[in-house]
Amino acid sequence: MxxxxxxxxxxxxxxxxxxxxxxxxxxxxxxxxxxxxxxxxxxxxxxxxxxxxxxxxxxxxxxxxxxxxxxxxxxxxxxxxxxxxxxxxxxxxxxxxxxxxxxxxxxxxxxxxxxxxxxxxxxxxxxxxxxxxxxxxxxxxxxxxxxxxxxxxxxxxxxxxxxxxxxxxxxxxxxxxxxxxxxxxxxxxxxxxxxxxGGAPVDRYRYGGQPDALSRSARRGMELFLSERLECDHCHSGFNFQDATAHEATPEPILPFHNTGLYNEDGQGAYPLADPGLIELTGRVEDMGRFRAPSLRNVAVTAPYMHDGSLATLSEVLDHYAAGGRARAGNAGQSSPLQSGFVRGFTLTAEEKQDVLAFLEALTDTEFLTDPRHADPALAPPVP
The missing domain is CATH 1.10.760.10 (Cytochrome c-like domain)
Structure with a gap:
């Protein structure tokens, strides 16, 4: 009801x-x-x-x-x-x-x-x-x-x-x-x-002809990010690092939503009643805990993470996915039957984890964060 x-x-x-x-x-x-x-x-x-x-x-x-x-x-x-x-x-x-x-x-x-x-x-x-x-x-x-x-x-x-x-x-x-x-x-x-x-180090590396724009660590992290081992790019794909992306040349836009195993309160995949996700509007059981995957651009400055802000750092986010979902870690290894098949868990060495974090940091576009064209006109200097 x-x-x-x-x-x-x-x-x-x-x-x-x-x-x-x-x-x-x-x-x-x-x-x-x-x-x-x-x-x-x-x-x-x-x-x-x-x-x-x-x-x-x-x-x-x-x-x-x-x-x-x-x-x-x-x-x-x-x-x-x-x-x-x-x-x-x-x-x-x-x-x-x-x-x-x-x-x-x-x-x-x-x-x-x-x-x-x-x-x-x-x-x-x-x-x-x-x-x-x-x-x-x-x-x-x-x-x-x-x-x-x-x-x-x-x-x-x-x-x-x-x-x-x-x-x-x-x-x-x-x-x-x-x-x-x-x-x-x-x-x-x-x-x-x-x-x-679109002016982050990763963009300068990929499109700007600047091979030194990414550190060796960030380049290794990018390879891990794109690998089948981690599965990150299934939900964070393309130029915008987001699957729910459309532009002039795309066909009818898709509207994907995902359950990342953040919660599993009853062993059957239940999310907290305060916010069960897409099911709230559709009424479909399979939509329990489904939310959209945000773009990862500038992700290093957008903490905290997830729909409820329950993960404070990118390190915690990686730990969540490495465990195969936080719900699995808190339910004696039991994953949610509703979570995405791409949230399977993985193992990273300490160095590999730092490499992935370095790559995520390299998605920060510092010019965008200070561009006067986007700032409060009452406080920003005039746009040339």
Whole structure:
């Protein structure tokens, strides 16, 4: 019954938000198109036909992303839980909303979110950034920014700022009412699509013609990461180190979710009732404990890990998978019958473990973490 109520609540919320986001842009004069400056080896992201990228939308979205007026009590912005220096995570075990409510899930990073086919830990119904951007604004459980049933109050708050209203008019010149829920979602989505990270040492090694960009240890770690012995790249694959990845040239996006054996409370694969994963929305037994695999880009700065933030360090994450799942380690060697077949366990020497950690560290794009184009415009130096 609880799962049915949860699913019904999500469907109702999606219906409301889908109506708010409906419609496309007019056919009049268009803002200046956005120029992708993609790293070597990167494809072009998919962009919805009704929300083409433009420089004006990205500028507006960036400003809104850091605006605390997007929370009812004026205490938080999107950037409060997605800090640039942490690859747009927040270092908390689980997120905390504007009212102080502690959430049940860890805040995910936004680097390369333009390529992600699913946008939360375990909700296959949220597949566009336009729709997802509105969930923290108007969602009820958990309370994030707190504007449930108060859309008009939020819009009036934005319209009352003449400079901000002018930014909406510039970004959406064909809209009769440029400041709207739909345009707010589109602007935030446009900025998030611009958060492309591809300048890590591993990129310079693979695509930049810099063989010395990776240490010998990191190169050995990469070989282990890609090996059938560890099986890491089955869920963390491709240029984005994530299986749930799509771009302009891919067919219909896939929406994979995985059970990593993090819990097995009853010997049959049960996860804690507080957050059982994908099953909460689908009701299917096989979806117990399934969550999406996040991208590993900048993973060294996004601790803690897993959907509930229960693993504090990358070393602990490796130990978890080496044991064949934490559930197995805590249940006398009994693995969960629902966990992925790729979570089988392995043995690493101390040196090999350090090599894998060195490789994961080499996925850190320090330029992305400090790029003024992604920073709070009220604090960052002007973008050249």
């Amino acid at each position: 609880a799962r049915a109520k949860t699913k019904a609540a999500w469907l109702a919320a999606l219906a409301v938000l889908g109506t708010a986001c409906g419609g496309g842009e007019g056919g009049g004069r268009a803002p200046e198109p956005y120029v992708w400056k993609l790293p070597a080896g990167f494809p072009t992201p998919r962009v919805p036909a009704d929300n083409p990228m433009s420089e004006a939308k990205v500028r507006l979205g960036r400003r809104l992303f850091y605006d605390t007026r997007l929370s009812l009590n004026g205490t938080q912005s999107c950037g409060s839980c997605h800090e640039q220096a942490r690859a747009f995570t927040d270092a908390r075990v689980t997120a905390v909303g504007s009212t102080g409510q502690v959430h049940r899930r860890n805040a995910q990073g936004l680097a390369n979110v333009a390529f992600s086919t699913s946008l939360t830990w375990a909700n296959p119904m949220l597949t566009t950034l336009e729709l997802q951007a509105l969930t923290p604004l108007f969602g009820r459980e958990p309370v994030e920014l707190g504007f449930a049933d108060r859309q008009d109050e939020l819009l009036e708050r934005l319209r009352s700022d003449a400079d901000l209203a002018a930014g909406f008019a510039e970004a959406f010149p064909d809209d009769e009412a440029p400041v709207s829920v739909a345009s707010l979602g589109r602007a935030l989505a446009s900025f998030q699509r611009s958060l492309v990270s």
